[in-house]
Amino acid sequence: MIQKRGKPYDLLVLEALRNRMTLEHKYHVRYVNLSKGYGGECCLDDRIDKIKHCIVLKDLSFTIGGVDVQLDTVIITSKEVILCEVKNYEGEFVYREESLYKLDSKIEIYNPLLRLPRSKLLLKQVLKELNYGHMPVEAVLVYVNPNFSLYEAPYFSHLVLPTNINSYFEQVEKNLEPLTHAHTILADKLCSLNQPKKYGNNLPQYEYEMLKKGMICLNCNSFIESLAPKHxxxxxxxCGSREKVQEAIVRHVKEYQLLFPDRKVGVSAIKEWCGGMVPEKRIRQVSKKK
Incomplete structure (x- = not known):
């Protein structure tokens, strides 16, 4: 059983806005960081999804004892529950006295290892509340970017560097037994607690009139100049990529609803959002099929 990972709400909004307005520098930086983080999580997913006899849960968010908990990846095996926190840092870093420093600039950045014990404790509390407190919990921090290097760090069993990812998960896979119904129930209970967060606290202010209208290429994010014959x-x-008009309309409707959840989604509204490129008749046909 593998749960699909969705893009964070803030990343979806920033992706849509950056195509239709000029983002301030701080929001562009946030977009880049969110995009890198999501890309790193997906990179690790490709490896984890190959593990047999396990249940993989992604992007769990819930509240326990008034504390918000966010977990990147939780792997349920026959032997234990593994919490994987993922970082997609790039470049050379030095580890000194529980702090991380960029090697080139000597700038100190937050050490994500410090957060790991808290996340592990909160997960154990959740398991206990679900009557699965007997299951061992392992928490690891995984650096996924192959261009990441960490110097002068002592050995940590809960730190997985890019060169160790395959060997770590090969160890996880050793002697795994098929899961029981109890493991499936645990996964279902964790999913039932999941409350995906819509943050939006660190997003730019925008209004409908501010945004450029038109249809955007799915591949390169350029604005489409014209439709093929017969629409x-x-x-x-x-970039030369093609997309069926029906699929493009559905994609732009979702974008419109994401950015303006309180606005009415009508045929004329979607036509205007798409820059008037698609006839109302075609939009109406797609709406009926949905």
Whole structure:
């Protein structure tokens, strides 16, 4: 059983906005950081999803004792529950006295290892409340970027560097037994507690009138100049990629709803959002199929 990872709400909003307005520097930096973080999590997913006899839960968010808990990846095996916190840092770093420093600038950055014990404790509390307190919990911090290097760090069994990812999960896979119904029940209970957060506290202010209208290429994010004959597909003049008009309309409706959840989604509204490129008749046909 493998749960699909979705993009964070803030990343979805920033992705949509950056195509239609100029982001301030701080919001552009936030977009880049969120994008890197999500990319790193997906990179690790590719490896974890190959493990047999396990249940993989992703992006769990819940509250316990008034404390918000966010867990990147939880792996349920026959032997234990493994919490994986993922970082996609890039570059050379030095570890000194529980702190991380960039090697080139000597700037200190937050050491994510310090957060790991808290996350592990909170997960153990959740398992106890669900009557699974007997299951051992292992927590590891995984650096996934192959261009990440860490110097002068002592050995930590709960620290997995890029060069150790495969060997670590090969050890996890050793002697795993098939899961029982009890493990499936645990996964279901954890999923039932999951409350995906819509933060939006660190997003730019925007209004409908501020944003550029038009259809955007799914591949390169350029604005589409024209539709193919008979309005069956859109073709990007920048990268040459094609997309069925029906799929493009659905994608732009979702984008519109994401950015303006309180606005009415009507045929004329979507036509305007798409820059008037698609006839109302075509939009109406797609709406009926949905």
């Amino acid at each position: 069956q597909s859109i073709c990007c003049e920048q």
